[in-house]
Amino acid sequence: MKLARDTWLIFQRQFQLLMRNPVWVFVGVFQPVMYLLLFAPLLKPALNAPTQAAAYKIFVPGLLVLLAIFGGLFQGFGLIAELRAGVIERSRVTPVSRLALLLGRSLRDVVSLIVQAVIITLLALAFDLRVFIGDLLLAYLMLALIALMTSAVSYGVALKVKSEDALAPLMNTVAQPVLLLSGILLPLTFAPGWLQGVAEWNPFSWAVDGTRALFAGDLGNDKVWQGLTIIAVLAAAGVFWAARQFARSVR
Amino acid sequence: MIETRALRKSFRSRAGRQTKTVDAVRGVNLQVAEGEIFGFLGPNGAGKTTTLRMLATLIEPDGGEATIAGADLRKDPAEVRRRIGYVAQGGSTWDESTAREELVLHARMYGIGKADAHRRAARALDAFQLTEYADRKCKTYSGGQRRRVEIALGIIHEPKIVFLDEPTTGLDPQSRAHMWDEIRRLRTEGMTVFITTHYLDEADALCDRIAIMDHGEVVAEGTPAELKREISGDVVLVGLDLDTTPQAAQLLDGEEYVTKLETIDEGGVRLHVEEGATAIPQLLRRLDAAGLALTSIELHRPSLDDVFLTKTGRSLRES
Numbered sequence: 001m002k003l004a005r006d007t008w009l010i011f012q013r014q015f016q017l018l019m020r021n022p023v024w025v026f027v028g029v030f031q032p033v034m035y036l037l038l039f040a041p042l043l044k045p046a047l048n049a050p051t052q053a054a055a056y057k058i059f060v061p062g063l064l065v066l067l068a069i070f071g072g073l074f075q076g077f078g079l080i081a082e083l084r085a086g087v088i089e090r091s092r093v094t095p096v097s098r099l100a101l102l103l104g105r106s107l108r109d110v111v112s113l114i115v116q117a118v119i120i121t122l123l124a125l126a127f128d129l130r131v132f133i134g135d136l137l138l139a140y141l142m143l144a145l146i147a148l149m150t151s152a153v154s155y156g157v158a159l160k161v162k163s164e165d166a167l168a169p170l171m172n173t174v175a176q177p178v179l180l181l182s183g184i185l186l187p188l189t190f191a192p193g194w195l196q197g198v199a200e201w202n203p204f205s206w207a208v209d210g211t212r213a214l215f216a217g218d219l220g221n222d223k224v225w226q227g228l229t230i231i232a233v234l235a236a237a238g239v240f241w242a243a244r245q246f247a248r249s250v251r
Numbered sequence: 252m253i254e255t256r257a258l259r260k261s262f263r264s265r266a267g268r269q270t271k272t273v274d275a276v277r278g279v280n281l282q283v284a285e286g287e288i289f290g291f292l293g294p295n296g297a298g299k300t301t302t303l304r305m306l307a308t309l310i311e312p313d314g315g316e317a318t319i320a321g322a323d324l325r326k327d328p329a330e331v332r333r334r335i336g337y338v339a340q341g342g343s344t345w346d347e348s349t350a351r352e353e354l355v356l357h358a359r360m361y362g363i364g365k366a367d368a369h370r371r372a373a374r375a376l377d378a379f380q381l382t383e384y385a386d387r388k389c390k391t392y393s394g395g396q397r398r399r400v401e402i403a404l405g406i407i408h409e410p411k412i413v414f415l416d417e418p419t420t421g422l423d424p425q426s427r428a429h430m431w432d433e434i435r436r437l438r439t440e441g442m443t444v445f446i447t448t449h450y451l452d453e454a455d456a457l458c459d460r461i462a463i464m465d466h467g468e469v470v471a472e473g474t475p476a477e478l479k480r481e482i483s484g485d486v487v488l489v490g491l492d493l494d495t496t497p498q499a500a501q502l503l504d505g506e507e508y509v510t511k512l513e514t515i516d517e518g519g520v521r522l523h524v525e526e527g528a529t530a531i532p533q534l535l536r537r538l539d540a541a542g543l544a545l546t547s548i549e550l551h552r553p554s555l556d557d558v559f560l561t562k563t564g565r566s567l568r569e570s
Contacts (some may be wrong), residue, residue, distance in 0.1 A: 009356070013352075013356050017345075082345070085343070085345055085346065086341050086342045086344075087343060087345050089339050089343065090337075090343035091360060092309060093307050093335070093337040094357065094361050094408075095360075
């Protein structure tokens with residue numbers, strides 16, 4: 001129970017600091033909102049969708065996954081600032097759980113992602129998107145797992161490289177191909193065979209497919225449980241690895 | 252309270268393709284008694300911080316053993332953490348938090364309950380005269396205030412030992428004097444305090460015992476007075492008129508308490524003596540009996556810098 005208590009402690013602290021400057025939640029949501037407003041209208045003709053709502057059912061899930069990936073991957077920057085301030089070292093001399101140092105932070109990121117996802121969903125509802133609440137909650141679970149994984153990995157990498165200058169290009173280099181290979185902006189059904197073959201190996205592509213199936217109300221689709229399982233396993237691995245970085249010597 | 256045996260740590264650094272091993276700490280043996288202020292004196296890069304970070308469980312030693320407040324560093328670091336406090340050199344507070352928030356959080360990271368943590372925070376704020384600023388963000392604090400918050404953090408869980416890494420570096424003279432008082436207060440409260448410093452006067456004035464460290468090794472250990480006594484004794488400068496100098500020199504040269512005598516060109520003699528306090532009355536009587544009037548008398552006790560110089564061949568001020 002020490003883990004739960006410590007995680008809650010770190011989460012509270014991080015959340016309190018986030019609330020002191022909630023503008024960041026909205027800065028984070030700005031880009032996807034722009035996509036929703038300025039890019040999505042192109043999709044109905046481009047995708048040959050019957051209605052705008054049908055186009056949103058394809059696009060919004062991808063957009064949310066994109067938000068979860070990027071929102072998580074760039075959390076490491078905040079941690080580098082904390083490292084520099086000595087906050088991490090100060091935590092590490094206490095008996096506080098190392099896993100909690102990570103989880104408390106990552107859960108804060110998950111919560112802030114879900115808030116952003118709700119904002120986007122509400123906006124999309126205004127554009128006639130319709131989705132069952134149960135399916136939507138499962139989709140949010142998928143997003144939460146993605147954010148948990150990417151933020152944990154970002155923290156782990158931040159502790160390893162210890163500098164913003166190294167973290168930024170590293171994360172961009174990872175994020176770019178992951179983004180393009182996951183069919184986030186356009187479904188990979190349009191892709192040539194070789195590209196689809198490569199994308200098969202991208203776990204986020206599975207996540208996007210699963211989330212799209214949920215938004216389509218296709219709960220029984222194999223892609224749903226496959227996507228959830230793949231992401232859950234990776235999230236667990238990411239958390240495990242990143243927690244070890246917290247336990248190791250860092251300055 | 253602290254006992255280390257042959258504690259070592261080396262780091263590998265990479266320059267291009269070559270990896271170089273730097274022995275930061277090479278076999279440190281220390282004994283720190285309960286309730287003392289123990290100081291680690293040495294130039295930057297001597298291995299003080301590395302040793303401290305090992306003792307505070309932040310980095311793992313490559314070899315050697317240590318017992319800290321009764322807990323074994325290698326076998327039970329978790330227990331060591333519970334019993335010690337540590338205040339890093341470069342600060343440990345978050346700009347956007349207040350002192351009170353930091354103190355409560357830190358107490359709670361030690362497993363202390365919420366209500367108790369708030370009580371302890373209030374008490375610490377009061378003790379460190381921070382109550383006035385307690386609910387302002389840390390970024391608004393002065394260097395001295397921030398340092399006090401950090402020390403308060405280090406002892407919020409009432410550890411048996413607190414490690415302070417260069418607690419007064421970067422503070423103005425007034426804040427420094429204030430910090431010394433705070434550190435002495437910790438000792439009065441029964442805490443063992445382990446500080447590192449590269450200030451000679453700080454080691455001298457504040458510490459009950461010191462270890463001088465250079466190139467990863469302890470080169471001398473003892474009370475400041477002991478260490479200074481070990482080298483050469485005291486120097487007495489006797490100012491005399493130019494014409495009476497030769498007579499005085501002749502007179503004093505035969506005295507048993509004078510180990511070495513030099514005349515000063517401007518008039519007067521420089522005497523190396525075992526102990527200034529006993530030599531001065533004797534030589535005054537001698538000169539007085541001979542009817543020689545002196546113009547001045549000065550006693551120079553050896554400083555810790557002289558100790559450092561003797562042990563390492565360098566002056567601490569230069570390194």
